[in-house]
Amino acid sequence: MEYYKVLTDLGFAKNEAIVYLAMLSNGKALNGYEIAKYSGVTRTMIYDILNRLQAKHAVRVIEADPLYYLPVDYKALVDNMRKQSEERLDKLEAALEKISVSNVRQKHFVYNINGTEEFFRILKNKITGASDEIYLSAWREEAELIGDELQKASDRGVKVYLFSFNKLPFSFGTQFVYGFDWSNEDYFPRRRITAIIDRRTMVMGEGGRTSEEINIVTDNAMLIEMAINQILLDIWHLYACRKDGFLREGMNSDDYRESIREMQSRYGLPEDLPRTLEEWS
DSSP states (O other): OOTHHHHHTTTOOHHHHHHHHHHHHHOSOEEHHHHHHHHOOOHHHHHHHHHHHHHTTSEEEEOSSSOEEEEOOHHHHHHHHHHHHHHHHHHHHHHHHHHHHHOHHHHTOEEEOOSHHHHHHHHHHHHHTOSSEEEEEOOHHHHHHTHHHHHHHHHTTOEEEEEEEEOOSOSSSEEEEEEESOOOTTTOSSEEEEEEETTTEEEEEEESOSSOOOOEEEOOHHHHHHHHHHHHHHHHHHHHHHHTTOOOTTOOHHHHHHHHHHHHHHHTOOSOOOOOHHHHO
């Protein structure tokens, strides 16, 4: 085994490692001529190498004429190198912490996701890494694409909350569903998918379209809280519709639209409400 490689991996030059190991295996104080002889390193190089080893606290100099050199005990060498390594790592950690704290953009990122395929790749990856909770708002068609990942998350103890306008083909999770069998894109042109993972990361995008998707992933706490509030409002709306009889079995999209108008009229909502982006376009 070429033992010197162990030292070169830790910052020793090859000849430094060879000289130290030759001195260590000899076990006694040697002068420069003797060290060159035992190590095979030329005499013209040996004193420069010994000076570098002394700076590394790997050899000690014995004042004599000529000078003699004694290798530092290997345990002391290793302990010293370990201490130096820990000190360097502590300095690195402190420096990186300052950089991380000062870089607000990286701490609260919002990234656009390019395309449907990449969106679902990221979404599946985030679900696979979930440890506590998943909140998902999605239509059946999109929910089915991530069904396996959701099932595995539920099986390993992750709490899964599901909201959908459709009936969902899942037996797991806490479900809040309207139970519609349709996904009429005329009434719901933007079939939004929102997934919040462990209340730390949100992946949001659209289904039902082949182009112009608006997809993002973020850890921004304000946006995550807004998305959770939106899901809660959807659940409140669902239960209000049920309680007051505005949901009926077998409703189509036109029936639902008319029922919502009746609900708005009964509650006395003003007609001049903010319009959605779709209504403006």
